[in-house]
Amino acid sequence: MKKNVITLLVCLFVNAISFAQTISVPDSLMGATVLSKRPDSAMQKWRENRFGQFIHWGLYAVTGGQWKGKNYPTSAEWLKVDAGISSAEYAEIIHQFNPQKYNPVEWAHMAKNMGVKYVIVTTKHHEGFCLWPSKFTDFSIASTPYKKDLLMPFVKAYQKEGIDVYFYYSILDWHNPDYRSVIQSKDDQEAFERYFVYVKNQLKELITTYPNIKGFWFDGQWEASYKRNYKLGYELEQYCRTLKPGIILNNRIRTDALGHVDHDYNGRHFGDFDGSFERRLPSNVKTLNFDWEACMTVPENQWGYHKIWEGHVKTPFEIQEMLATCTSMGGNFVLNFGPQPDGTIRAYEQDLAKDVGAWMRTNGSAIYGCDNAGLEKQDWGYFTQKPGDNKLYMIVFNIPISKALKLKLPEKTTIADNSLLTDSRQMFRIEKTYGNEYYLHLGDAKFTQPFVITLQLKKD
Ligand code: FHN
Numbered sequence: 001m002k003k004n005v006i007t008l009l010v011c012l013f014v015n016a017i018s019f020a021q022t023i024s025v026p027d028s029l030m031g032a033t034v035l036s037k038r039p040d041s042a043m044q045k046w047r048e049n050r051f052g053q054f055i056h057w058g059l060y061a062v063t064g065g066q067w068k069g070k071n072y073p074t075s076a077e078w079l080k081v082d083a084g085i086s087s088a089e090y091a092e093i094i095h096q097f098n099p100q101k102y103n104p105v106e107w108a109h110m111a112k113n114m115g116v117k118y119v120i121v122t123t124k125h126h127e128g129f130c131l132w133p134s135k136f137t138d139f140s141i142a143s144t145p146y147k148k149d150l151l152m153p154f155v156k157a158y159q160k161e162g163i164d165v166y167f168y169y170s171i172l173d174w175h176n177p178d179y180r181s182v183i184q185s186k187d188d189q190e191a192f193e194r195y196f197v198y199v200k201n202q203l204k205e206l207i208t209t210y211p212n213i214k215g216f217w218f219d220g221q222w223e224a225s226y227k228r229n230y231k232l233g234y235e236l237e238q239y240c241r242t243l244k245p246g247i248i249l250n251n252r253i254r255t256d257a258l259g260h261v262d263h264d265y266n267g268r269h270f271g272d273f274d275g276s277f278e279r280r281l282p283s284n285v286k287t288l289n290f291d292w293e294a295c296m297t298v299p300e301n302q303w304g305y306h307k308i309w310e311g312h313v314k315t316p317f318e319i320q321e322m323l324a325t326c327t328s329m330g331g332n333f334v335l336n337f338g339p340q341p342d343g344t345i346r347a348y349e350q351d352l353a354k355d356v357g358a359w360m361r362t363n364g365s366a367i368y369g370c371d372n373a374g375l376e377k378q379d380w381g382y383f384t385q386k387p388g389d390n391k392l393y394m395i396v397f398n399i400p401i402s403k404a405l406k407l408k409l410p411e412k413t414t415i416a417d418n419s420l421l422t423d424s425r426q427m428f429r430i431e432k433t434y435g436n437e438y439y440l441h442l443g444d445a446k447f448t449q450p451f452v453i454t455l456q457l458k459k460d
Pocket of ligand 1: 056278303
């Protein structure tokens, strides 16, 4: 027992030291501070999670992309700007926000069944409305007919399901009178600095009220005012790290002295991971020797609830493939949901969650804890592998007419065994072709879903 405690303490100490070494002091241009993958357990967990849920919820759910009888097909959460609504008029929407059917236990249950391991929820989006009763503003849930804190039951329900909670927080704020998009005078600068006190107060309030959250996901960092105040951004990063040691921060927290956002002047991401892949996935596996995450909408460009989804709406197969793509390139994938104003989730999103979840229940071991396998991508799909494991996963999305899946393994490696992940009795004929290249013959096996084949590798 005593030995176990000592081992644990030594591990924690080593973890803390290696973590501290990873976060460095920025250079004179205020570049990135995390220069390689964080080795600590919090970040290791983040990496192993692989699949997350995003939730965009705010007053924009009430308007649902429509204003005074007109439909605005652009992002619902940008309606204030797109429909040119004045701040005073927009603030009135607060009296209509009354999500009587809000049931975070159901949301968390749905998320758990979909297979996500973490969630990011918009505590305050660009509109400035706060989902929790912040003591630093009246523009919060406390001033709505609903009145009750939305975040506390949310955090509890998700954590009860074992899902890590992250808070989205927008630096850009269309409501706070001290926020400035550009700084044109001393007064502007003073106002912006006052706004930053507000930001820090709110972040401290969030961490104090919901101490078990895992990190902040910042957004809205691209305006000239914040770029100019890059030192405030650096201070903000330090502030968060002091508020909660080990906290996880995305790259949208900072800018550098040359006005770069997301990545510094050297191309290094800010924060602990690169979260700038939005509605697109990276394509170059070789450059991804850092932590990253891609976030995705279900329709084209709707994060908040829009009454009318126009354009292409993604199917469960597409979502599964995006998740597999990200895992195969060593990144996380986050799928967005925009709850309705009454607190329920759109039927399409619920069905999507069910379908993706059913697939994840049987094939999730090719995703969770998996990483880039270091092999050449093939047309049939994606290789994934748990670091250090000799089991290789082939996630198959496209079956060639020949039914022969091409594989190119590293030198001096052979395939000892293979089977379908969901049925270990289903094995496939392997044919060696040239050098270390093989064909895996699917034969007569029939598939109606993407599937996973496991290959047990052996070093010669
Ligand atoms: O403007 C926002 C948008 O509404 C949404 O929140 C996305 C999510 O990554 N971020 C911003 C655009 O980059």
